[in-house]
Amino acid sequence: MKKGSASTVVYRSDYSPYAWQLKHVDLRFDISPHPTRVSSELSMKRQPGTASGSDIELDGQHMELLSIMMDGRELKPEQFSKDADKLIIHDAPDDCTLNIEVLIKPHENTALEGMYPSGDFLLTQCESQGFRKITYFPDRPDVMTRFDVTLCADRQKYPVLLSNGNAVDAGESDNGRHWVRWQDPYAKPCYLFALVAGDLACLEDHFITRSGRDVTLRVFVEQENIDRCDHAMQSLIHAMKWDQDRFDLEYDLDIYNIVATNDFNMGAMENKSLNIFNSKYVLARPDTATDTDYQGIEGVIGHEYFHNWTGNRVTCQDWFQLTLKEGLTVFRDQEFSSDMQSRAVKRIRDVRDLRNRQFPEDAGPMSHPIRPDKYIEINNFYTMTVYQKGATIIRMYHTLLGEAGFQKGMKLYFERHDGQAVSCDDFLAAMADANGVNLEQFGRWYGQSGTPEVTAQCEYDAAGASFILHLSQHTPATHDQVEKQTLVIPFAVGLLSASGEEYPLQLEGEGSTSVTSRVLLLKEKRQSFTFINIPQRPVPSLLRDFSAPVKLNYSYSGDDLAVLMAHDSDAFQRWEAAQLLAQREILGNQKLHATGSEMELSQHLIDAFRALLEDRDTDPALLAEAMMLPGEDYLADQMDVVDVEGIHAARSFVKSTLAGALRSLIRSRYDELNDGAPYDKSSASMARRSLKNICLSYLLETDGGARLAEVQLDTSDNMTDTLAALCGLVWTDAASAAAASQAFGQEWKDDPLVMDKWFTIQAVKPGADTVKTVRALMKHPAFSITNPNKVRSLIGAFAMSNPTGFHARDGAGYQFHADQVISLDELNPQVAARMVAAFNQWTRYDPARRSKMKAELERISAADGLSPDVSEIVHNALGMEKTK
Ligand code: 0A1
Ligand code: ZN
Numbered sequence: 063m064k065k066g067s068a069s070t071v072v073y074r075s076d077y078s079p080y081a082w083q084l085k086h087v088d089l090r091f092d093i094s095p096h097p098t099r100v101s102s103e104l105s106m107k108r109q110p111g112t113a114s115g116s117d118i119e120l121d122g123q124h125m126e127l128l129s130i131m132m133d134g135r136e137l138k139p140e141q142f143s144k145d146a147d148k149l150i151i152h153d154a155p156d157d158c159t160l161n162i163e164v165l166i167k168p169h170e171n172t173a174l175e176g177m178y179p180s181g182d183f184l185l186t187q188c189e190s191q192g193f194r195k196i197t198y199f200p201d202r203p204d205v206m207t208r209f210d211v212t213l214c215a216d217r218q219k220y221p222v223l224l225s226n227g228n229a230v231d232a233g234e235s236d237n238g239r240h241w242v243r244w245q246d247p248y249a250k251p252c253y254l255f256a257l258v259a260g261d262l263a264c265l266e267d268h269f270i271t272r273s274g275r276d277v278t279l280r281v282f283v284e285q286e287n288i289d290r291c292d293h294a295m296q297s298l299i300h301a302m303k304w305d306q307d308r309f310d311l312e313y314d315l316d317i318y319n320i321v322a323t324n325d326f327n328m329g330a331m332e333n334k335s336l337n338i339f340n341s342k343y344v345l346a347r348p349d350t351a352t353d354t355d356y357q358g359i360e361g362v363i364g365h366e367y368f369h370n371w372t373g374n375r376v377t378c379q380d381w382f383q384l385t386l387k388e389g390l391t392v393f394r395d396q397e398f399s400s401d402m403q404s405r406a407v408k409r410i411r412d413v414r415d416l417r418n419r420q421f422p423e424d425a426g427p428m429s430h431p432i433r434p435d436k437y438i439e440i441n442n443f444y445t446m447t448v449y450q451k452g453a454t455i456i457r458m459y460h461t462l463l464g465e466a467g468f469q470k471g472m473k474l475y476f477e478r479h480d481g482q483a484v485s486c487d488d489f490l491a492a493m494a495d496a497n498g499v500n501l502e503q504f505g506r507w508y509g510q511s512g513t514p515e516v517t518a519q520c521e522y523d524a525a526g527a528s529f530i531l532h533l534s535q536h537t538p539a540t541h542d543q544v545e546k547q548t549l550v551i552p553f554a555v556g557l558l559s560a561s562g563e564e565y566p567l568q569l570e571g572e573g574s575t576s577v578t579s580r581v582l583l584l585k586e587k588r589q590s591f592t593f594i595n596i597p598q599r600p601v602p603s604l605l606r607d608f609s610a611p612v613k614l615n616y617s618y619s620g621d622d623l624a625v626l627m628a629h630d631s632d633a634f635q636r637w638e639a640a641q642l643l644a645q646r647e648i649l650g651n652q653k654l655h656a657t658g659s660e661m662e663l664s665q666h667l668i669d670a671f672r673a674l675l676e677d678r679d680t681d682p683a684l685l686a687e688a689m690m691l692p693g694e695d696y697l698a699d700q701m702d703v704v705d706v707e708g709i710h711a712a713r714s715f716v717k718s719t720l721a722g723a724l725r726s727l728i729r730s731r732y733d734e735l736n737d738g739a740p741y742d743k744s745s746a747s748m749a750r751r752s753l754k755n756i757c758l759s760y761l762l763e764t765d766g767g768a769r770l771a772e773v774q775l776d777t778s779d780n781m782t783d784t785l786a787a788l789c790g791l792v793w794t795d796a797a798s799a800a801a802a803s804q805a806f807g808q809e810w811k812d813d814p815l816v817m818d819k820w821f822t823i824q825a826v827k828p829g830a831d832t833v834k835t836v837r838a839l840m841k842h843p844a845f846s847i848t849n850p851n852k853v854r855s856l857i858g859a860f861a862m863s864n865p866t867g868f869h870a871r872d873g874a875g876y877q878f879h880a881d882q883v884i885s886l887d888e889l890n891p892q893v894a895a896r897m898v899a900a901f902n903q904w905t906r907y908d909p910a911r912r913s914k915m916k917a918e919l920e921r922i923s924a925a926d927g928l929s930p931d932v933s934e935i936v937h938n939a940l941g942m943e944k945t946k
Contacts, residue, residue: 069930074382074435080200081112081119084207089197093184093215093223093259097165098177099128100197108156118151118160121191122198124176128163149198162198171195172848172889180325181284183220183260185338189331190381190440193252203251203378204483213257214241220259222282224319226250226334246334248314249481251377256333258282258321265291269302271312277302281344282321290345293356293743294320297363304364304398309472311371320344320363324814327850327892328444330362332369339366342815342851348741350816352782353748360402365395376476379483381440385432385508386486388444389452393460396453403745406633407683413608413634416454418696420446421613424513426902427938429540433486433508438934441892447511454611455507461552461581461609462504463497470496503585504550512540514549516584518616522599528570529557529596534588535612541942551584554609557593557600562629568594579606579632601625606632618642620666627670633684640674640688643667644716648697651712652705661712663719671720675727682735683749686756691717694865704906706869710828721763732757732770741780748782755786768796775802781816789823817844818855825860830870833878836860847886850893857882861900868900869907873914876901880918883932884925891929898922898935905942916940 085105092099106118123146130137132154142151151160171178176195177186186196194201213223217240227246234240262282269277279298281291298320305311320337322344330339343362346355372394373387400408423429423446430443432452437443460468471493478492486508494501514537521530533553537546556579557565564578570592582591601622605614618626618639626639644667651661674685691713698704721728735754741747758774761767768791775787788806791799803824810816821844825836839845839856846852861868861879868875879900887894904915922928923936 069438069933071436071438072440074380074433077380077382079109079112080202080205081109082200082205083107083109084200084205086210087199087207088210088212090212091214091257093213093220095169095179095184097126097167098184099163099165100125101161101163102197102199104160104162104199106154106158106160108154116153116155118154118158119200120149120151120162120198121147121194121201122149122164123147124166124195125197126165127198128165129161130163131161133158134161147194164197166196173892174325174327174850174890175892177257178325180323181260183222183258183262183284183323185258185260185321185323186256187327187331187338188255188333189253190384190444191253193255196255199252201252202380203253204380206249206251206377206481206483208249209244209246209255211244211246211255211257212241213244213259214239215259219261222258222260222262222264224256224258224282224321224336226254226256226336227315228317248334248375250334250374251483254332254334254374254377256331256336256338258336258338261285262321263288265295267295267299269299269313269318271302272306273312275313275316277313277315278317280317280319282319283341283344284322284324287322287341287345290347290350291322293346293351294322294339294344294359294363297360298367300360300402301364301367301398304401305368305371305394308397308401309371309394309469313370314375318367320366324851325849327890330366332366332373334370334374337366339363340851342818345815348743348780349784350781350810350813352785352819353743353751355781356743356748357399357403361395361399364398365391368394368398371476375481376479377483379485381437381443382433382435383485384440384443385448385452385455386484386489388449389432389456390489392449392453393456396457404681404683404749406637407681407687407749409607409634410637410684410687412450412453414696416446416450416611418693418699420450420611421513422695422699422903423447424451424511424540425538427541427942428899428902428935429511429542431509431511431543435509439891439895439929439931441931442895442934451611454608458504458507458550458552458610459493459501461554462550462583463493463499467497468493503548506547506549510537510546510549511543512537512546514551514610514612516551516553516605516610516612516614518602518604518614520602522596524599527595527597529593529600529602531555531582531591531593531602532588533582533584533591535584536587541938548585548587551610551612553582553584553604554579554606555582556580556603556606556630556632556635557596558603558625558629559598559600560625562625564631565593565596565600570594581609603630603632603635607634608638620646620664624666624670627688628673633680637684637688640670641692643670645692645697645700648691648709648712648716649700651715652697652701652708655708655711655715656705661715663716663723667716668720668723671724672727675724675731681749682753683745686749686752689753689756689760695863698865698903698906702906703908704903706865706907706911710866717760718763721760721767725761725764728757728760732761736774738777751780751782755783758786759790762790762794762796768794768798771796772798772802781819785819785823792823793827811844814844814849814851818851821845821852821856822859822863825856826864826867828864828866830866830872830874832860832864832867833870833874836867837878847882848889850890853882853886853890853893853897858897858900861897869911871910873911873918876914876918880922883922887925887929887932888927891931894929895931895935898932898939902935902939902942904939916943 088103090101168177175192211225223242225244230245231243263285264280264282267279315335322339322341324341326340368391372390474496475492517534519532567580623639623643630636647667654661697709735750771787771790778784883898
C-alpha cells in the first residue's frame with residue numbers, strides 16, 4: 063500500500079470540537095477477499111452554537127467512492143468535493159442522513175491499518191486513524207456514536223463473523239453467504255470499532271461479575287492454536303476480578319471476545335468487547351512460551367481489559383491526550399501484575415525498561431512531553447514516553463494521594479466523565495477536587511519533556527545528631543523544548559545505620575515518629591530537609607522505589623552501597639545498590655580498556671555477588687535481577703561519547719571474572735535449583751528458573767559451562783530452560799552451538815512465535831559479523847518482511863539490541879538497516895518508522911560512526927515517496943546535529 067499524503071503538522075492548540083453530532087451509524091460489510099463493499103448510514107445533527115458553516119467534513123483514504131446519498135437522494139457532483147484524504151458534503155441541512163457506499167481492498171493492505179488479511183481471515187485495526195481507510199467518517203476520538211454493524215460473507219470461508227457489542231441477529235443469504243448483525247449499546251469513537259471474519263477456533267469460559275452479570279468469554283485463534291489459549295483465558299478472568307476488587311470497576315457487556323493474529327503492528331488493541339491481539343500476547347504452552355511470555359500475556363490481557371474503563375468508557379478528546387488512557391492503563395496493568403506476581407520484581411523490570419528506553423528517547427531527537435504539543439504522524443507518538451513515563455506520572459499521583467485518595471479521584475473522574483471524550487486536565491481536576499488539593503504545579507509534568515536531574519548532598523552534624531539532605535532539581539534542555547520549569551518531585555527516602563537499622567524520620571519542627579520511610583516533596587529549585595535525632599552518620603537510601611522518573615546524582619561510597627544492598631527494607635533499593643556497584647565496576651574497566659591498561663575487578667563486587675549467592679531468604683527472582691549486569695545500552699547512556707567496544711569488553715570482563723571467582727558457589731546454586739522438578743507456571747517456579755538461568759549464563763563463561771547448557775537443552779521440559787541454554791551456547795560460541803541452533807530451527811520451523819525467538823537469538827549475537835547472519839536469515843522460509851513480528855525479531859533485534867553488531871566500525875550494520883527501512887516503508891510505514899529510530903542516538907557516537915549513520919539517515923530521507931511516519935523521525939534525527 064502506498065503511503066499517505068503530504069506531511070502536515072498538527073498542533074494541540076488548534077483543537078476545536080466537531081461541528082456535527084453523529085447520532086447513530088449503521089454499517090454493512092459485504093466481505094469478499096478482493097473488494098469489500100462498505101455501506102454506511104450516518105445520522106447527523108448540527109451541533110448547536112458551532113460557528114462553522116453547513117459543510118460536513120469526513121475523513122477517508124485509499125477507497126473507491128461508489129455513491130453518496132443525502133436524505134434518500136443521490137448527491138450531484140457539485141454538492142460534494144473530495145480529495146485524497148477528505149470528503150466534504152456542502153450545504154447539508156441541520157438534521158440529515160447520509161448513505162455512502164465505498165469499495166476497499168483489504169488484500170492489498172500491507173500497512174496493517176484499516177481492514178487487512180491475516181492468514182485466511184480478515185480483521186481491522188483502527189486506532190488511531192485506521193477507520194478512515196474503511197469508510198468516510200469523522201475519524202476523531204471525540205465523535206462518539208452507537209454502531210450497528212452487519213457482516214455478510216461466504217459461510218464456508220468465513221464462518222465466524224465478529225464485531226463489537228452483542229450479536230442480535232443472523233441469517234443465510236444467497237450463494238452460500240451468511241450474515242450476522244452486531245449492536246454495540248455504548249457510544250464509542252470509531253477507533254474502537256473492529257470486525258473479524260474467518261474460520262477460527264475458540265476457547266470459551268464464563269465470568270460472573272460482582273453484580274451477577276454472566277459474561278461469555280471467548281478466545282479465538284487459528285485452528286492449530288486452540289491448545290495454547292488457557293493462560294490468556296485465566297489471565298482475563300484474573301483481570302476482571304482484580305478490577306472489581308482494586309478499582310471497583312465491573313464489566314459492562316455480556317460478551318468479551320479476544321482474537322489472536324500473527325500480523326499486528328503493536329501488542330494488542332482494546333476495541334470494545336472485541337480485543338485484537340498480536341498472537342505473541344495470547345498463545346502459550348510450556349514448550350513454546352517462556353516465563354517472560356507468560357508474564358507478558360498476563361500484563362497485556364490485563365492492559366486491554368482495563369482499557370474498557372480507562373480508554374473506552376472515558377476516552378480521549380484528541381490524540382494529544384493519548385497518555386490520558388495509556389499512562390493510566392499502563393499504571394493499572396503494572397499494579398495488576400504486581401498484585402499477581404512479585405511487586406518488587408515488577409517494579410525493577412519497569413524501572414529498567416524506563417531507564418533503558420524512555421530516558422534515551424527523552425534525550426534524543428523525538429523528545430516530547432507525555433502530552434505532546436504537535437505531531438506530524440500520530441502513530442509515531444505511541445511511545446515509551448506517552449506509555450511508560452505517562453504511567454510514572456500516574457504513579458506519582460498515587461504516591462502523593464495514597465491508595466484511598468487516588469481511588470477517590472478515580473471515582474470522581476468516572477462520575478464526571480463516563481461516556482465522554484476528555485483531556486488530561488480533566489483527569490488532574492478530578493484528582494485534585496476529590497482530594498481537596500492543588501495540583502497545578504504537578505500538572506507541569508504533562509507539558510515538560512526531558513528527564514529531570516535531582517542532585518543530593520548530605521551533611522551530618524554529630525554534635526546536634528542531625529542530618530541535612532540538600533536536594534536540587536534541574537531539567538536539561540531537550541531537542542523539542544529549551545525552557546524548563548520547576549517540577550513537583552516526590553522523593554522517597556530512608557536513613558540506615560551502618561549496621562542496617564532504619565532510623566525513624568523526624569523532620570525538624572515535627573513530633574517524634576516511628577516512620578522509617580517517607581516521601582519528601584521537592585517543589586523548588588533547591589530545598590533542604592533536616593532530620594533530627596539521628597545518633598550516627600546515616601547511609602541515605604534515596605529515591606526509594608524510584609518515586610519519580612528522574613536521574614539521581616549522588617555519589618554513594620562503596621561501603622554505603624554494601625549497606626544498602628545488604629539491609630535496605632526496600633527491595634528495589636537493594637537491587638539499585640547492586641546495579642550501581644556493577645555499573646561503576648564496568649565503567650571503570652571501560653576506562654582502563656580505553657587506555658590499553660589491564661582490566662581489574664574489585665573485591666567489593668565479588669563480595670556483593672557472593673552475598674547474593676549465599677542468600678537463601680530473598681525471593682530468587684530478586685536475586686536474579688540483582689545478578690543481571692546493567693545492559694550495554696544503559697551503560698552507553700552513562701557516557702558522553704559511547705565506546706561501543708569498550709563497554710562490551712568491560713561488561714564481558716566483569717561477567718567472566720565474577721564467574722571465575724565465584725564458580726563453585728554459582729555451580730552449587732545452579733545444581734540446587736536444577737532439581738528436575740517438572741515444569742509448573744507458579745511465580746515461585748518462575749523465580750527459581752530465573753535464578754537458575756542467570757547462574758547458567760555465568761557458568762557459561764567458565765570451563766564446563768557449555769556441557770551444562772547442553773544437558774539442560776536436552777532435558778528441558780519448557781521453553782524458558784530451553785531458550786536459556788540455547789542462547790548461552792550461541793552467544794558464547796560453544797562448539798555445539800551451530801548444531802543445537804540448527805536442530806531447534808528445524809524442530810520449530812512451522813511455529814511462527816518460536817521461530818521469532820530463534821531469529822532473535824541469532825540477531826543479537828555480539829560481533830561485527832552478525833550482520834551477515836541476519837542478511838542470510840532474511841532468506842529463511844520462516845522470515846517475511848511483511849510480518850511485523852518477523853521484522854522486529856530479526857531486523858529490530860539486530861539494530862536495537864546488538865550494539866557491537868549494529869555499530870560495527872565498517873558501517874555494514876548501518877547500511878543493512880537503512881536498506882531494510884527503505885524497503886519496509888513501501889509496505890508498512892508504521893513498522894518502518896519504529897525501525898528507523900535505531901539511528902536516533904547517532905550524535906552520541908564517535909565522529910566516524912556519526913558520519914556513517916548520518917549518511918544513512920540522509921539516504922533514507924532522500925528515498926522516493928517516503929512516508930510521513932519515517933520522514934518525521936528522520937527529519938528530527940538529522941535536526942539533532944544543530945542542537946549539539
Ligand atoms: N491502544 C493499544 C495500542 C495500539 C495502538 C495503535 C495501534 O495501531 C496503530 C494498535 C494498538 C494499547 O495500548 O494496547
Ligand atoms: Zn493501551
